[in-house]
Amino acid sequence: MELLLFYLVAIAAIASAFFVVKCRNPINSALNLVTTFICLAVYYVMLESPFMAAIQIIVYAGAIIVLIIFVIMLLNFGQKVKGRYTHGLAAGGLVSALMLLVGSQFVRFGEATGTGGEITSAVLTEVGHTELIGRALFLDFVLPFEIAAILLLIAIVGALIIAKQKV
Amino acid sequence: MVMTPEVLTLSNTPVLFTVAMLLKIAVAFVVMILIVAYATYAERKIIGRMQTRMGPTMTGPKGLLQPIADGLKLFFKEDIVPSQAHTFAFALAPMMLLVPAFLAIAVIPFGSDFQFTYDGVLYTVPLQITDLNVGVLFILAMAGLGVYGIVLAGLASNSKYSLLGGIRSTAQMISYELAAGLSIVAIFMLSETLSMRGIVLAQHGPLWGIEGLSFIPNWYIFTQPLAFGLFIISSMAEVNRTPFDLPEAETELVSGFCTEYSSMKYALFFMAEYANMITVSAIAVTLFLGGWSGPFFGWMNFLIKIFAFMFFFIWIRATFPRLRYDQLMHLGWKVLLPLALANIVVTGIAVLI
Numbered sequence: 253m254e255l256l257l258f259y260l261v262a263i264a265a266i267a268s269a270f271f272v273v274k275c276r277n278p279i280n281s282a283l284n285l286v287t288t289f290i291c292l293a294v295y296y297v298m299l300e301s302p303f304m305a306a307i308q309i310i311v312y313a314g315a316i317i318v319l320i321i322f323v324i325m326l327l328n329f330g331q332k333v334k335g336r337y338t339h340g341l342a343a344g345g346l347v348s349a350l351m352l353l354v355g356s357q358f359v360r361f362g363e364a365t366g367t368g369g370e371i372t373s374a375v376l377t378e379v380g381h382t383e384l385i386g387r388a389l390f391l392d393f394v395l396p397f398e399i400a401a402i403l404l405l406i407a408i409v410g411a412l413i414i415a416k417q418k419v
Numbered sequence: 420m421v422m423t424p425e426v427l428t429l430s431n432t433p434v435l436f437t438v439a440m441l442l443k444i445a446v447a448f449v450v451m452i453l454i455v456a457y458a459t460y461a462e463r464k465i466i467g468r469m470q471t472r473m474g475p476t477m478t479g480p481k482g483l484l485q486p487i488a489d490g491l492k493l494f495f496k497e498d499i500v501p502s503q504a505h506t507f508a509f510a511l512a513p514m515m516l517l518v519p520a521f522l523a524i525a526v527i528p529f530g531s532d533f534q535f536t537y538d539g540v541l542y543t544v545p546l547q548i549t550d551l552n553v554g555v556l557f558i559l560a561m562a563g564l565g566v567y568g569i570v571l572a573g574l575a576s577n578s579k580y581s582l583l584g585g586i587r588s589t590a591q592m593i594s595y596e597l598a599a600g601l602s603i604v605a606i607f608m609l610s611e612t613l614s615m616r617g618i619v620l621a622q623h624g625p626l627w628g629i630e631g632l633s634f635i636p637n638w639y640i641f642t643q644p645l646a647f648g649l650f651i652i653s654s655m656a657e658v659n660r661t662p663f664d665l666p667e668a669e670t671e672l673v674s675g676f677c678t679e680y681s682s683m684k685y686a687l688f689f690m691a692e693y694a695n696m697i698t699v700s701a702i703a704v705t706l707f708l709g710g711w712s713g714p715f716f717g718w719m720n721f722l723i724k725i726f727a728f729m730f731f732f733i734w735i736r737a738t739f740p741r742l743r744y745d746q747l748m749h750l751g752w753k754v755l756l757p758l759a760l761a762n763i764v765v766t767g768i769a770v771l772i
Contacts, residue, residue, distance in 0.1 A: 277505075279508060283511075302552060302553045303553050305553075306557055306560050309563065310556065310560045310563050314559075314566070314596075315563065318570060318593060322590075325573070382613060
């Protein structure tokens with residue numbers, strides 16, 4: 253049952269990811285990207301990480317893609333982009349085929365590191381996924397977390413300065 | 420003889436579990452559709468009374484069949500798709516708006532445990548479709564997905580009024596989603612759980628655990644009045660109700676993002692507005708007003724509280740004029756958001772002490 257669901261969602265994820273690149277209309281691409289993110293969220297649920305699934309939908313599907321669509325809307329690309337940008341198709345196809353080959357070789361000949369860490373399904377169901385993530389973020393890795401937060405703040409201030417030169 | 424009730428699970432009693440689950444889903448869905456239909460009637464009647472008019476009176480006794488007549492009328496109208504529209508997104512938009520509103524209901528508990536005997540065994544069923552341990556986040560995620568309906572409607576119609584409505588609405592929903600989400604954070608700092616059922620259970624008992632105050636329930640509206648106010652204001656903005664209905668401001672944008680829609684697609688937008696209202700009321704009831712706790716049966720308390728909220732929303736619509744766009748943004752980013760953050764800080768200090 254779970255295997256069947258896995259393959260169904262995998263097909264949906266790969267097909268939508270393909271159409272993100274394939275679609276000529278940017279709106280369709282954005283919509284397909286949403287589908288891909290929702291498929292990824294389903295995988296997070298299957299990996300017993302409901303918190304990550306919820307965050308995936310809230311942040312990526314709920315905020316980032318909406319902003320992308322917003323930008324498409326303001327720039328009003330419409331249908332005009334059609335027909336342009338076809339010169340790199342052959343090279344792109346070749347590169348992606350090579351990447352696939354290299355990736356599959358890595359997977360086939362690489363050795364699996366020690367599976368079974370401290371966080372097992374039993375621990376996840378007992379303590380709860382949200383608590384585990386919270387503890388990791390705010391106790392064990394609080395310094396990197398805060399540094400990342402400050403980095404984001406700097407990016408926001410930078411964007412503001414670039415966009416609004418007379419403050 | 421007292422029997423310990425057995426919780427229905429998929430592994431122990433698959434058939435019974437499936438039947439109970441399907442029944443719960445069907446009941447929640449049908450009740451919601453009925454409330455949506457009669458909310459339109461109630462809105463017209465109540466606003467009519469407040470403006471010294473009668474509201475609908477002709478269809479059926481006291482106009483009670485008006486929602487059915489409206490539905491039939493919209494159903495038999497011609498479905499017009501503009502020739503320059505993006506057909507797929509145009510058809511998808513109303514569904515994208517309506518579906519998240521219904522999905523969010525899935526994690527809301529609408530009553531205390533229901534017990535029944537089958538084949539000599541006492542079973543207990545929680546009156547909630549599913550109890551996710553990230554219930555609150557699920558609701559936020561669904562609220563985030565709701566934006567797509569309006570964005571797509573604005574974009575796919577290929578009309579300037581729709582586009583302006585869509586842009587306004589997206590900006591508004593993104594801004595107010597933040598304030599709504601942050602005001603909820605204070606709640607689960609107190610309840611220490613993200614499950615909706617856990618939040619309701621945390622609100623049982625006397626206020627702040629003091630026995631002398633046992634006539635007041637331990638609802639979070641008394642502990643977190645600021646968060647309650649922030650949540651109500653920002654969710655009103657999120658469902659585009661009147662002081663914040665700029666996306667469909669009739670006087671300037673014809674009808675905003677649903678200008679080009681007709682027939683059942685328009686009806687879906689109309690339903691989505693009321694379904695969102697119900698969802699928001701249900702969330703507010705669960706988070707701040709103790710869910711099903713109260714003097715009557717669990718689900719009756721729940722419905723009474725929801726109807727009170729719906730009345731409140733309709734009342735607001737009859738009372739307040741629409742905000743200007745810059746006032747809207749000012750309110751969202753410079754008033755509500757800092758207040759929500761300050762509330763979190765104060766709650767954090769209080770929890771530490």
